[in-house]
Amino acid sequence: MSISDSDFIQLRDFIYNICGMYFHTTKKYFLESRLSRRMEITGTKTHLEYYQFLKSPRGSEELKYLMDEITTNETYFFRNVPQLTALETKLLPEIVETKNKMGFRKLRIWSAGSSSGEEAYTMSMMLLEKRSTLLKDWIIEIVGTDINETVISQAKEGIYNAYSVRNIPDLYKRKYIKEENGKFLLSPEVKKFVTFNKLNLYDDSKMIFMKSFDFIFCANVLIYFDTASKSKVVQHFYNNLQPYGYFFVGQSESLHGVNDKFKTVHFPGGFTYKK
Amino acid sequence: MDKLAMIQRAEELVGTIEDLPTIPVVATQVLLLLDQPEVKVEDVADLMLTDQVMTARVMKMVNSPIFKPGHDITSLRLALVYLGLKHIRELALTTSLINAFDADTGDFQISAFWEHSFGVGMVSKIIAEKIGYPDLEKAYIGGIIHDLGVVFLSQYQREDFQAVLDRIKDKPIKLVDAEAELLGTTHCEIGLCMARKWNFPEVYCELISQHHTPAEATIDPVLCAIVNLSDLFCGVRELNYGGREWVSFNLSDEAAWQILRNEAPNLANLDIERFCYELDDAIPDVKALVRSIFTSHEQAGD
Numbered sequence: 001m002s003i004s005d006s007d008f009i010q011l012r013d014f015i016y017n018i019c020g021m022y023f024h025t026t027k028k029y030f031l032e033s034r035l036s037r038r039m040e041i042t043g044t045k046t047h048l049e050y051y052q053f054l055k056s057p058r059g060s061e062e063l064k065y066l067m068d069e070i071t072t073n074e075t076y077f078f079r080n081v082p083q084l085t086a087l088e089t090k091l092l093p094e095i096v097e098t099k100n101k102m103g104f105r106k107l108r109i110w111s112a113g114s115s116s117g118e119e120a121y122t123m124s125m126m127l128l129e130k131r132s133t134l135l136k137d138w139i140i141e142i143v144g145t146d147i148n149e150t151v152i153s154q155a156k157e158g159i160y161n162a163y164s165v166r167n168i169p170d171l172y173k174r175k176y177i178k179e180e181n182g183k184f185l186l187s188p189e190v191k192k193f194v195t196f197n198k199l200n201l202y203d204d205s206k207m208i209f210m211k212s213f214d215f216i217f218c219a220n221v222l223i224y225f226d227t228a229s230k231s232k233v234v235q236h237f238y239n240n241l242q243p244y245g246y247f248f249v250g251q252s253e254s255l256h257g258v259n260d261k262f263k264t265v266h267f268p269g270g271f272t273y274k275k
Numbered sequence: 276m277d278k279l280a281m282i283q284r285a286e287e288l289v290g291t292i293e294d295l296p297t298i299p300v301v302a303t304q305v306l307l308l309l310d311q312p313e314v315k316v317e318d319v320a321d322l323m324l325t326d327q328v329m330t331a332r333v334m335k336m337v338n339s340p341i342f343k344p345g346h347d348i349t350s351l352r353l354a355l356v357y358l359g360l361k362h363i364r365e366l367a368l369t370t371s372l373i374n375a376f377d378a379d380t381g382d383f384q385i386s387a388f389w390e391h392s393f394g395v396g397m398v399s400k401i402i403a404e405k406i407g408y409p410d411l412e413k414a415y416i417g418g419i420i421h422d423l424g425v426v427f428l429s430q431y432q433r434e435d436f437q438a439v440l441d442r443i444k445d446k447p448i449k450l451v452d453a454e455a456e457l458l459g460t461t462h463c464e465i466g467l468c469m470a471r472k473w474n475f476p477e478v479y480c481e482l483i484s485q486h487h488t489p490a491e492a493t494i495d496p497v498l499c500a501i502v503n504l505s506d507l508f509c510g511v512r513e514l515n516y517g518g519r520e521w522v523s524f525n526l527s528d529e530a531a532w533q534i535l536r537n538e539a540p541n542l543a544n545l546d547i548e549r550f551c552y553e554l555d556d557a558i559p560d561v562k563a564l565v566r567s568i569f570t571s572h573e574q575a576g577d
Contacts, residue, residue: 016549024556025556086523089521252552254546254552255548256546257546263526264526265525266507266508266511266523266524267511267521268515271548271551
């Protein structure tokens, strides 16, 4: 069923206000197809009826399923290109310069909600490429955390399917990926910088020990939290970030109304948050 | 670098060009007519109809998605009624400017220039509205004309300007900084000299000159801040000359942001993230507008 402009706007605003994810008009048809699946499962007949179901007390559970459909719940390497370009062009050189001045040659990166590890390993590959130049003699620590132990073991294994690796630039693919029987294996040097641990972002007693990060990534995770939990978790990220560090959320995500301390830093195709 | 020295250098450069495009007489006459009390739509329409290219472009622009008419507008008089007299000034001026600069030179794509300019015009109007700036039309025109100096450089200083673009390619270096270093002046001062030559009102001259340094403006710093901020946002949301300059900024550090927040404290509550995403959504409309302008240009057989 095709979605009317007014139904689309109503639903888009609802998703934005509750989850902090914006649906671009260009993605209207995508939303439409995802909605039709959920409408079939929930037995709702019209978009309006589905929207009312989402708003009802039983809707919070359904919203999680909808977000799963929308984010496709799948990740891949080199997913957010504008973000990576900004890191390479400006943010990383800037932090390296700051830390060089302090004589503190260690880089700490956190992929929060690391799933099967693609984001953490993407960073590892990018930084490996700078081992002989910008990051010569630097210590690199990349930490991936997730609440789900199954995906953590997958991440530790470092074996991927063709879908996951499809966006990796050839240069990186040649150097760091080996294909075996249709599976793609990461080279040991990429895995060397990265550790994966189980962590519940709600767990204050653990969160306070995740200290001194230069970059924190948390894409498509906060959209599942209610506003109060979001605020609490984001405050932890804020505290755990170096004063000159950057905090990244996923494409189309927003922290508006969640934390008013972070400042936005804009770059072509995206933005990041800074203290 | 010293602003006066850069203006002097710009005057030298602009002064050497003998065939600098002129603004059509009709545009100047329309602007004069609109300054008179009790002007009639019919009179303005009659005057504009003497310039076919201008008429064709006005018709295209008014029917483009950015103005969103509910139905096709088929006559110039209807167009002027639909838009209101205030908008005629902006149309007369902008269609004339497009007329003056409508060809690609070398790698410089004029349509990308106009996409950026109309984008900045549109965003300036939105920001002006948000902060309660009294003259939305002025903000819109300001956005459209802020980068005139860039076209001059791309057309009359091609090689030098290309060297500037090569210097900043994929690097976080500001265009104005590279221009000052390599040319001894920037598109701001060049634009200022052009605007003076064309007898633009002082407020627009200042805007063109200070759109990267709004804190130094004296006539209308708020207008300069509006256009500066729009320029920055367009620079990071695909109305950025095809990524010619790698723009990046920390919003809270920008002088323009401070100026506008002093002007309208409620701006602190602006949902900046959503503002960016909505800007993405508006980009197709801006591109369609520019496409329609250039189509009208071909149809007019110019």
